[in-house]
Amino acid sequence: MKLPQNTSTISAPATGSTAQSLKVTPSPAKPSPLTDFNTVPVPVPGPIKLGTWGDDTKKALSLIYHQPSYYAIVEIKQRPYHVHLNDVVITMRMNDCKLGDVLQLDRVREIGSMEYILQGNPYLHPDYIDIKAVVIEHPAAKEVVRQHWKKRGHDKIVRNRSHHTALRISEINIKKPPPT
Amino acid sequence: MATTPRQWLKRLRDANLIPNKPSLSAPPAIAHNGQGAFIPPLHSLHITYAKYTLGRGGNSKGVTSYILSNYLAVFARDHPYIAISVSPALKPTVTATYMNQQSATVDLAGMQPDEVRKTLKRLAEVQSPHSLLKGSRYPVPVLSGKRKSDAAPQWNPLTAPESQTYRP
Numbered sequence: 001m002k003l004p005q006n007t008s009t010i011s012a013p014a015t016g017s018t019a020q021s022l023k024v025t026p027s028p029a030k031p032s033p034l035t036d037f038n039t040v041p042v043p044v045p046g047p048i049k050l051g052t053w054g055d056d057t058k059k060a061l062s063l064i065y066h067q068p069s070y071y072a073i074v075e076i077k078q079r080p081y082h083v084h085l086n087d088v089v090i091t092m093r094m095n096d097c098k099l100g101d102v103l104q105l106d107r108v109r110e111i112g113s114m115e116y117i118l119q120g121n122p123y124l125h126p127d128y129i130d131i132k133a134v135v136i137e138h139p140a141a142k143e144v145v146r147q148h149w150k151k152r153g154h155d156k157i158v159r160n161r162s163h164h165t166a167l168r169i170s171e172i173n174i175k176k177p178p179p180t
Numbered sequence: 181m182a183t184t185p186r187q188w189l190k191r192l193r194d195a196n197l198i199p200n201k202p203s204l205s206a207p208p209a210i211a212h213n214g215q216g217a218f219i220p221p222l223h224s225l226h227i228t229y230a231k232y233t234l235g236r237g238g239n240s241k242g243v244t245s246y247i248l249s250n251y252l253a254v255f256a257r258d259h260p261y262i263a264i265s266v267s268p269a270l271k272p273t274v275t276a277t278y279m280n281q282q283s284a285t286v287d288l289a290g291m292q293p294d295e296v297r298k299t300l301k302r303l304a305e306v307q308s309p310h311s312l313l314k315g316s317r318y319p320v321p322v323l324s325g326k327r328k329s330d331a332a333p334q335w336n337p338l339t340a341p342e343s344q345t346y347r348p
Contacts, residue, residue, distance in 0.1 A: 071331040081322055084331055086215050088323040099305065100218045112333050134214040137221075138305035142315035161315065166307075168214030 047106070050127050053177045060118070061128060065174045067113035072131055072172050075107035075123075083169045089133065093163040097135045103167065105131040111172070130175055133167040140164070213279075213307075221279040221307045224263040225300065227252075228275075230289075231268035239289035240272040246293040255297070259304055276303045284309030 053061075064070075071084050076091050083089060097103070108124045108131060110117060118124065141162045148156040183191075192198045213219060227247065229240040246252055247266055256264050272288040274296075286303070288296055306312040335344060 069327070069331040071328070079321075083322055084324055084328045086212070086325060087328075090318045090321050090323070099220050113331050114334055117333055117339075134218050136214045136218060137307045137311075139307070139311050140302075140315050142317050164318070170214055170216075 047125055047127075050125060052180065058177050060116075061174060061177070064111070064113060064116045064118055065176070067115065070111055070113050070172045070174070072108055072112075072129075073110040074105045074131060075109065076105065076133075076167070080109060083172075085169060085172050087169045088136070089167045089169065090139075090164045091167060092165070093138060094135075094165045097165060099135055099137070101135045102170070103133045103135070105133055111174070128175055130171060130173040131169065132171040134170050135165060136168050137166040138163065139166060211307075219279065220259070220261050220304075222259075222262055222276060222304050223279060224265070224277045225303065226275040226277075227264070227266045227273075227288075228269035229266070229272045230270060232270070242291040242293050242296050243272045243288050246296040249293065251293060251297055255300055255304075262304065274299065274303070276309065278308050280308055282309050284312060 069085065071082060073080050073082050075081075076089065077094075079091070081089050081091075104126075106123075106126045108120060108126075108129055109122060110119050111124065111129055112118060118128075141164065143159055143161045146156075146158045146160070150156070189198070193200045213221070227243065229243045229247070230238050234240060234244065252264070256262070272291075273285050274288055275283055275285045277283040284303070286299055288299065291299070302312060310316075
């Protein structure tokens with residue numbers, strides 16, 4: 001049996017009306033974030049650009065700037081952590097980070113001290129705050145072994161070991177207003 | 181009064197007649213790595229291979245092919261702060277020495293080159309051999325010092341959260 005040569009044409013059934021043959025031509029593959037993970041970056045919306053700071057903003061920030069020590073509630077991998085300076089934060093493993101890398105944390109929910117608290121809605125603008133973390137270790141937790149002994153054999157042993165990344169919060173600073 | 185054993189030991193230590201090592205019950209120094217500068221904890225790796233069984237099979241095939249291929253050079257290039265040395269011995273092992281002067285030895289007998297690569301990568305990522313060999317369970321996600329109460333906001337009846345409020 002001889003196969004039709006032009007296999008790409010799909011002809012509609014002849015029902016009296018004009019049957020148009022639909023040509024299916026393969027379109028050139030465009031790179032997209034779904035197919036090329038490494039080459040095409042997914043655009044992430046950044047923070048809005050601030051204009052000149054108002055007087056109320058400057059007064060509020062100077063009140064908290066002159067406090068001796070701060071705490072901050074930051075989000076790392078969409079999980080909140082209540083941190084102080086020189087704390088070690090144990091997060092989910094981040095393979096992209098090497099030891100000694102400095103991360104700028106921009107998802108800051110809240111920053112405060114003994115007398116004042118600055119809350120974001122939902123986050124604070126990075127032009128007001130500077131929080132940096134240093135990658136110090138990629139530890140692995142103790143292995144957890146779950147055992148189930150069944151009556152007629154077929155026992156189950158499941159081993160689980162979770163991997164983490166340790167970050168040391170090296171800086172929590174409140175920035176000064178830009179010079180006018 | 182008569183001198184106690186503790187006093188005798190102190191005298192001997194001051195006179196350098198017995199080694200002056202810190203006691204196990206003394207609290208360890210607080211780690212500050214990363215506060216100002218970050219110093220990678222792994223100092224040196226000493227890799228050995230089984231010399232006498234090389235030509236007759238042996239358990240050092242993975243280690244030797246790891247060394248002779250590009251793998252070890254790539255590892256050394258990526259970690260310029262580690263002192264790597266290779267020597268023949270009776271067994272294939274790797275001894276890692278860390279900043280806290282603790283060392284760990286891992287047996288590489290019968291391993292493939294990829295497994296050797298993963299072992300060295302694990303050794304380079306970890307702060308001390310204890311967390312490598314045993315692993316640690318972290319009860320809290322944030323390990324903080326003693327001064328964290330300095331930054332705790334004062335209790336205020338208007339803005340305090342429910343968890344910090346006592347209702348008799």
